[in-house]
Amino acid sequence: ATVTPIRIAEGRRRPDFLLVLLSNKTEVVRIERMRADFIANASHELRTPLASLTGFVQTLLGPARNDEVNRERFLKIMLEQGERMARLIDDLLSLSRIEMKSHVRPDTVIDIGEIVQHSVNALLPLAKSSGTSILVHATDRPAMVRGDWDELVQVMHNLIENALKYGRAGGTVDVSIRFEDGGDGQPGVAVSVKDDGPGIDAAHIPRLTERFYRVDVSRSRAQKGTGLGLAIVKHIVARHRGRLSITSEKENGSVFCVWLERATVTENLPALELKEE
Numbered sequence: 001a002t003v004t005p006i007r008i009a010e011g012r013r014r015p016d017f018l019l020v021l022l023s024n025k026t027e028v029v030r031i032e033r034m035r036a037d038f039i040a041n042a043s044h045e046l047r048t049p050l051a052s053l054t055g056f057v058q059t060l061l062g063p064a065r066n067d068e069v070n071r072e073r074f075l076k077i078m079l080e081q082g083e084r085m086a087r088l089i090d091d092l093l094s095l096s097r098i099e100m101k102s103h104v105r106p107d108t109v110i111d112i113g114e115i116v117q118h119s120v121n122a123l124l125p126l127a128k129s130s131g132t133s134i135l136v137h138a139t140d141r142p143a144m145v146r147g148d149w150d151e152l153v154q155v156m157h158n159l160i161e162n163a164l165k166y167g168r169a170g171g172t173v174d175v176s177i178r179f180e181d182g183g184d185g186q187p188g189v190a191v192s193v194k195d196d197g198p199g200i201d202a203a204h205i206p207r208l209t210e211r212f213y214r215v216d217v218s219r220s221r222a223q224k225g226t227g228l229g230l231a232i233v234k235h236i237v238a239r240h241r242g243r244l245s246i247t248s249e250k251e252n253g254s255v256f257c258v259w260l261e262r263a264t265v266t267e268n269l270p271a272l273e274l275k276e277e
């Protein structure tokens, strides 16, 4: 750490006060490096589909100008690359939006069961296409938390979508909601998403929430992944002052669990308006 004293009120015999700036150079350097790495990675990820798009345009304008057979195939690849760029940009924007609001804790009272149901419904077509079943175990009473509806939907969507993409085709994805106190006895709600896929090597687990970290890049690309899904999950959970845990057993699937502080149902609900008959 460096200490930089700055003298105020120059010219007087004794300064009125002294402003001392404390900064941890190592931390500043680390953050700067992370930012530079992120920009380099993001540029590389965007450049790859862009290079492919430009290449196909050149081919269609040049050697394949009259190639009726390949035209449609090339155009389909170009469309996929364009969609890939759009997904990357959407995820990058999501990340930066969440980061900008990271110091504010969202506090709408929400039933996490509704969030899960909403996310599962949106993913039923994907589950159907891989022959995977989604089982939901809900609580007998509403499990209320404080949060942001869209962000919590994004968390559940990303975790269930990953379980479908990287789990076993034809297998089962288990989503269960339960009341669970935090380590400090704080009442909470835990939602776990479990698949019965090949699992993840222990060495990869601590790095999964890093931006652009993928266990198998070609598998992720084939599944239309951007490598940003779990980074987004981590940031949203942190903004909600929650916790994310990942456990996995080789050949036995993975469990991604989100814990959020529980809200008591009556809190912040709009007051009932009593009308005189």
Ligand code: ADP
Pocket: 158, 162, 163, 166, 167, 195, 197, 199, 200, 208, 213, 214, 215, 216, 220, 221, 224, 225, 226, 227, 228, 229, 230, 231, 254
């Ligand atoms: P992607 O867009 O590649 O899916 P994510 O950030 O969502 O990016 O996930 C990062 C990586 O973590 C994935 O590429 C995949 O290798 C691994 N992963 C995520 N969820 C699972 C899962 N349920 N089972 C096995 N691997 C997973």
